[in-house]
Amino acid sequence: MPELPEVEVTRRSFADAIAGARVQGVRLGKPLRWPLGVAEQVMLGREVGAVTRRGKYLWLPLHGGGASGGGLLLHLGMSGSLAFQTRPAEPGPHDHFDLRTSQGLLRLNDPRRFGAVVWSESLEQGPAAKLLAGLGLEPFDPRFDGPHLKVGLSGRRVAIKQALLAGDIVVGAGNIYACEALFLAGIDPRAQAGRLSGPRCARLAAAVRQVLGAAVEAGGTTLRDFKDAHGVAGSFQMQAQVYGREGESCRVCQTPIRRIVQGQRSTFFCPTCQKR
């Protein structure tokens, strides 16, 4: 479900509300992708700091407790969402992590359980460091531009769509936004990554930033169940040009949108507007 925009929208929706809260307890449901890796006792009484995001991960620093550092690294996987409630409901069958605090309950709901909540001593060490190590630049980092993309893609024989999705050059463009960015840039998703010209790399870098930025502003994409931490749905799906539109006509040239499979993921594109 959540790509960078959904994760960012989620972050913004509860960061202020939880900042400064004291941890009062933890509840675990079924196992997520990895074990939490810390005893509840370690977190009790700690103060929640400023929630940050790196790629599709959220970092929830937990200060104090004598031992100083530490925090929780969260990932929403394919079907995860966070809710922050001041009047907590009973946990449902897919509520697999609760952080009870003095200012409300942060709850992870994740039917497929590809998501994760992992304790780490800091972002720079422990499990967090390892998980974030291979990530590319943030799309809104000024260093992410055409030349950076060109260098990252050089020598790669995979299709540009798969190279974007890999996240080691630029993070955050998942299956929806990779398709949308390639449409916006007029690039065929099957084009060989390492063969993209400088100008096309520049166009693609701009398109990635534009699509992700627009999606954040629209509150993310709600295909079926994405909601922010206060239960608000996104609306970017309304402006999707290609994703999920197989057989429908291109909004620019009326050619039917095609769906193909790349690396076991669906790709949607306009065979007329997007060129190799």
Place this chain on the structure above:
DNA sequence: CAGTGGCCCTGAGCGC
């Protein structure tokens, strides 16, 4: 080292 595919799970939708 780049590239490929399996796998971790549950639920929805569809054809029969």
Place this chain on the structure above:
DNA sequence: TGCGCTCAGGGCCACT
């Protein structure tokens, strides 16, 4: 109504 199949917004890891 029920069954079996396919597909779904991610990404780690083993293997070639």
